[in-house]
Amino acid sequence: MAIYDLTFYYLLLFLAISNASTTQFYKPRLSTLVRTILRDPEVVSETLSDDFQTFYYTQTLDHFNYKPESYKTFQQRYVINFKYWGGSNAGAPIFAYMGAEAPLDDDLEGIGFLNDNAPRFNALQVYIEHRFYGESIPAGSFEEAINNSSIRGYFNSAQALADYAEVLRHVKENLSAESSPIIVIGGSYGGMLASWFRLKYPHIALGALASSAPILYFEDITPQNGYYSIVTKDFKEASENCYETIRKSWSEIDRVASEANGLAFLSNKFKTCAKLNNSSELKDYLDTMYTVAAQYNHPPNYPVTMVCGGIDGASEGNDTLSRIFSGVVGYIGNRSCYDTSVYSRPTETSVGWAWQRCSEMVMPIGRDNTTMFPPELFDLETFIKDCSSKYGVSPRPYWVTTYYGGHDIKLILRRFASNIIFSNGLRDPYSSGGVLEDISATVLAIATKNGSHCLDILPADETDPLWLIEQREKEVTIIEGWIKEYYADLAEMKQ
Amino acid sequence: MAIYDLTFYYLLLFLAISNASTTQFYKPRLSTLVRTILRDPEVVSETLSDDFQTFYYTQTLDHFNYKPESYKTFQQRYVINFKYWGGSNAGAPIFAYMGAEAPLDDDLEGIGFLNDNAPRFNALQVYIEHRFYGESIPAGSFEEAINNSSIRGYFNSAQALADYAEVLRHVKENLSAESSPIIVIGGSYGGMLASWFRLKYPHIALGALASSAPILYFEDITPQNGYYSIVTKDFKEASENCYETIRKSWSEIDRVASEANGLAFLSNKFKTCAKLNNSSELKDYLDTMYTVAAQYNHPPNYPVTMVCGGIDGASEGNDTLSRIFSGVVGYIGNRSCYDTSVYSRPTETSVGWAWQRCSEMVMPIGRDNTTMFPPELFDLETFIKDCSSKYGVSPRPYWVTTYYGGHDIKLILRRFASNIIFSNGLRDPYSSGGVLEDISATVLAIATKNGSHCLDILPADETDPLWLIEQREKEVTIIEGWIKEYYADLAEMKQ
Numbered sequence: 008m009a010i011y012d013l014t015f016y017y018l019l020l021f022l023a024i025s026n027a028s029t030t031q032f033y034k035p036r037l038s039t040l041v042r043t044i045l046r047d048p049e050v051v052s053e054t055l056s057d058d059f060q061t062f063y064y065t066q067t068l069d070h071f072n073y074k075p076e077s078y079k080t081f082q083q084r085y086v087i088n089f090k091y092w093g094g095s096n097a098g099a100p101i102f103a104y105m106g107a108e109a110p111l112d113d114d115l116e117g118i119g120f121l122n123d124n125a126p127r128f129n130a131l132q133v134y135i136e137h138r139f140y141g142e143s144i145p146a147g148s149f150e151e152a153i154n155n156s157s158i159r160g161y162f163n164s165a166q167a168l169a170d171y172a173e174v175l176r177h178v179k180e181n182l183s184a185e186s187s188p189i190i191v192i193g194g195s196y197g198g199m200l201a202s203w204f205r206l207k208y209p210h211i212a213l214g215a216l217a218s219s220a221p222i223l224y225f226e227d228i229t230p231q232n233g234y235y236s237i238v239t240k241d242f243k244e245a246s247e248n249c250y251e252t253i254r255k256s257w258s259e260i261d262r263v264a265s266e267a268n269g270l271a272f273l274s275n276k277f278k279t280c281a282k283l284n285n286s287s288e289l290k291d292y293l294d295t296m297y298t299v300a301a302q303y304n305h306p307p308n309y310p311v312t313m314v315c316g317g318i319d320g321a322s323e324g325n326d327t328l329s330r331i332f333s334g335v336v337g338y339i340g341n342r343s344c345y346d347t348s349v350y351s352r353p354t355e356t357s358v359g360w361a362w363q364r365c366s367e368m369v370m371p372i373g374r375d376n377t378t379m380f381p382p383e384l385f386d387l388e389t390f391i392k393d394c395s396s397k398y399g400v401s402p403r404p405y406w407v408t409t410y411y412g413g414h415d416i417k418l419i420l421r422r423f424a425s426n427i428i429f430s431n432g433l434r435d436p437y438s439s440g441g442v443l444e445d446i447s448a449t450v451l452a453i454a455t456k457n458g459s460h461c462l463d464i465l466p467a468d469e470t471d472p473l474w475l476i477e478q479r480e481k482e483v484t485i486i487e488g489w490i491k492e493y494y495a496d497l498a499e500m501k502q
Numbered sequence: 503m504a505i506y507d508l509t510f511y512y513l514l515l516f517l518a519i520s521n522a523s524t525t526q527f528y529k530p531r532l533s534t535l536v537r538t539i540l541r542d543p544e545v546v547s548e549t550l551s552d553d554f555q556t557f558y559y560t561q562t563l564d565h566f567n568y569k570p571e572s573y574k575t576f577q578q579r580y581v582i583n584f585k586y587w588g589g590s591n592a593g594a595p596i597f598a599y600m601g602a603e604a605p606l607d608d609d610l611e612g613i614g615f616l617n618d619n620a621p622r623f624n625a626l627q628v629y630i631e632h633r634f635y636g637e638s639i640p641a642g643s644f645e646e647a648i649n650n651s652s653i654r655g656y657f658n659s660a661q662a663l664a665d666y667a668e669v670l671r672h673v674k675e676n677l678s679a680e681s682s683p684i685i686v687i688g689g690s691y692g693g694m695l696a697s698w699f700r701l702k703y704p705h706i707a708l709g710a711l712a713s714s715a716p717i718l719y720f721e722d723i724t725p726q727n728g729y730y731s732i733v734t735k736d737f738k739e740a741s742e743n744c745y746e747t748i749r750k751s752w753s754e755i756d757r758v759a760s761e762a763n764g765l766a767f768l769s770n771k772f773k774t775c776a777k778l779n780n781s782s783e784l785k786d787y788l789d790t791m792y793t794v795a796a797q798y799n800h801p802p803n804y805p806v807t808m809v810c811g812g813i814d815g816a817s818e819g820n821d822t823l824s825r826i827f828s829g830v831v832g833y834i835g836n837r838s839c840y841d842t843s844v845y846s847r848p849t850e851t852s853v854g855w856a857w858q859r860c861s862e863m864v865m866p867i868g869r870d871n872t873t874m875f876p877p878e879l880f881d882l883e884t885f886i887k888d889c890s891s892k893y894g895v896s897p898r899p900y901w902v903t904t905y906y907g908g909h910d911i912k913l914i915l916r917r918f919a920s921n922i923i924f925s926n927g928l929r930d931p932y933s934s935g936g937v938l939e940d941i942s943a944t945v946l947a948i949a950t951k952n953g954s955h956c957l958d959i960l961p962a963d964e965t966d967p968l969w970l971i972e973q974r975e976k977e978v979t980i981i982e983g984w985i986k987e988y989y990a991d992l993a994e995m996k997q
Contacts, residue, residue, distance in 0.1 A: 069566070072564065072656060072658070073654070073655040075894060076652075156570060161569075172904050208905075366568040400570055410565075410664065413705070419704055424918060425918050
């Protein structure tokens with residue numbers, strides 16, 4: 008638990024993001040968790056409970072092809088926690104976490120929903136790592152795999168879902184747990200996977216909890232402005248002055264930077280650890296910091312409030328730039344220097360997701376001049392050109408909606424499918440691409456006004472506000488209903 | 503129409519089947535239509551109505567991969583009949599035929615369901631050819647494509663369904679027919695594709711008519727004996743004497759063949775066009791003839807009745823072999839000689855389906871000693887060995903149930919999915935692997951006691967018995983209900 012409580016106090020944040028001097032591939036990040044870097048080893052527990060047992064499944068590289076090379080295999084990591092399981096004789100349920108665009112490690116205790124609710128359900132916990140991340144690499148190291156154009160083609164969601172199907176089938180067979188219902192759970196990209204898994208593999212998963220899954224952020228279903236509109240709204244609601252200060256800061260930074268010794272002045276002003284080479288380094292750092300604060304704007308400290316508290320308090324001075332720096336201090340804390348490259352260091356997540364976005368996950372996220380950020384429109388043509396030149400193959404921007412759907416989702420799914428919860432926090436900018444209305448009696452949307460990205464599936468904490476406790480209880484009750492109905496169906500079938 | 507009426511009278515039958523001296527890959531055939539060979543050009547019309555317009559879609563070779571070579575394309579043929587369409591402004595429906603394991607040509611008028619019902623629905627008719635058949639070949643000729651181990655791997659159902667999704671999306675966009683509901687229709691393997699398409703792409707197809715689709719003939723869901731048990735039952739019900747005669751004929755053929763000049767005697771007795779090289783040539787010919795008769799045992803002439811009429815009438819003599827030959831004459835008619843190789847000539851269908859069975863469509867069809875045929879158990883290990891040695895890659899016998907499901911289908915789909923009709927004729931041996939009970943209020947089974955393989959989707963004919971007319975009417979009424987409900991939903995959404 009410590010990791011999450013401490014995140015906003017002591018640690019610099021690390022997220023799946025590029026610096027903005029590269030193209031838009033990486034922006035914004037989509038991780039369930041605010042993954043930390045520069046952890047303080049004294050305060051952050053790295054010890055994983057012994058209840059988590061690691062396994063490897065010999066996974067098929069290509070499920071949709073029968074060429075000799077499709078038969079290559081790799082070792083896919085999955086982790087099981089048997090502690091609370093009621094066993095196969097009881098048909099006790101299985102909670103399956105669908106790994107997302109990161110190594111599995113942080114998720115084992117980070118996705119608290121499984122751990123927290125397993126006792127109540129007597130549930131087995133299974134966590135499956137997404138291909139190409141962590142230890143589930145099809146060829147050599149992550150770097151080798153992602154840089155090999157004939158291997159990274161297999162790095163996509165349809166293959167990943169088929170992986171999960173195989174692993175879950177394998178687990179059930181191994182445990183003779185044929186009658187145990189599986190509930191799949193995921194957040195962010197993993198939430199998309201969870202909902203898609205229920206849609207594509209209803210014979211394997213009885214239901215899905217898809218937390219903060221922006222499955223509608225494809226093509227023109229969601230306005231490209233959606234994401235940054237919500238970031239802006241979050242700040243505006245926290246403080247009109249804060250919003251205004253940020254909105255006018257970008258040109259002020261550019262103005263100062265263009266003056267003689269402007270960059271030195273800014274480096275000094277913002278106590279950057281390394282001298283700024285251009286104003287973009289600073290602007291990208293701030294840009295990302297604000298979006299991270301908005302996306303992961305969760306209790307008890309609410310990062311947006313922390314930033315705005317700094318800006319409005321103006322501990323560092325009253326002019327725009329001083330206020331902006333006060334915001335940084337308000338959020339990050341007092342530091343001898345501030346590392347503006349912290350968000351842009353490449354990680355498996357940033358590098359992996361860059362590829363995923365450039366191949367199939369073409370989410371057209373941009374911003375016009377109505378947000379508090381400088382405009383940066385998403386232009387599909389440019390995006391395709393940039394991706395093609397980087398990877399040698401063109402994105403397929405229409406594939407996600409062709410394979411998974413998305414257009415007219417209410418019309419399509421109201422009489423098809425069942426047992427999916429789409430949960431969103433309306434302060435999460437990705438909620439703009441989420442399902443926010445009930446689709447049917449069993450395909451449900453649960454949105455909390457003050458919630459943030461994937462908050463409901465993070466570990467419960469004693470500081471949780473009532474609305475969050477209630478949200479989780481609502482989700483758990485719905486899932487209990489699915490399982491109860493399933494057992495009744497099962498009994499009826501056996502008659 | 504002429505093709506189908508005349509089939510059983512004048513023509514030798516041709517089907518997707520090997521001679522049985524090869525392995526079980528091809529047996530039994532699975533085609534919707536009894537495809538003819540040695541057509542009599544004087545009586546069979548080859549002229550297709552001008553209403554059918556041919557188009558080609560530039561199709562992606564590999565939908566599930568982003569390697570450079572996955573981006574190769576091929577020209578996929580599809581055919582549209584606009585004649586009865588009510589147009590996009592009216593949101594008039596689209597009937598989409600999912601091509602199966604054969605060139606599309608014969609299906610255009612052969613799948614009469616579309617033509618016969620398009621006027622009632624003001625429906626557009628779209629017929630899509632399955633990749634690797636007919637003109638939809640990814641590399642050179644059919645022979646080149648199927649013999650190229652790095653190309654034929656793309657020859658599978660998941661890729662084919664994705665092809666259909668792309669073509670249908672393209673057609674709707676081109677015609678601005680976004681609000682037109684699509685009903686997919688298929689028979690036999692094409693029926694499996696139709697039901698799977700509704701399950702995987704509900705956002706593209708509103709509903710599916712899956713005629714004679716043995717989606718449960720995988721793994722151990724259906725007893726391997728299922729198919730030949732029904733063939734046997736068909737004959738037994740037609741005539742106990744006929745059944746008994748056939749049952750004891752196999753050893754009689756072997757006994758005679760093993761005598762001096764036995765093969766010459768048999769060749770003479772059965773008026774074979776070429777001298778028999780072994781008794782298997784004759785047995786395989788008869789074996790296939792009986793199963794074809796049973797599978798396509800349709801009105802008005804009922805091939806099983808024709809065979810048994812011959813056997814029981816004994817026009818050629820009263821001993822077992824004479825009676826068997828009388829059965830051939832009763833079915834095929836009087837000929838100067840009988841071509842025992844007619845069923846075993848390779849065609850796109852036999853060669854293509856052999857690959858499909860050896861890769862993913864691993865249907866364990868066998869027979870023990872309770873049928874009227876010599877036992878020939880399906881042994882998975884042998885099957886895998888044979889396929890591997892033939893193609894260099896191993897079948898994936900668990901893939902169909904992993905990707906599409908099948909186990910506990912009633913439990914799984916009763917609260918998931920909607921708008922599928924599984925139609926079967928209970929005299930069709932493939933009905934043993936079909937869905938014969940309603941799964942829910944909208945996933946329905948329609949079985950006719952006397953129906954044969956895919957009979958309901960063949961062209962209506964004035965000789966059709968009442969039960970067949972009623973079956974089709976029931977199907978059409980259900981589909982009308984789906985469409986009506988869809989329009990109501992659409993109107994509600996627009997409010």
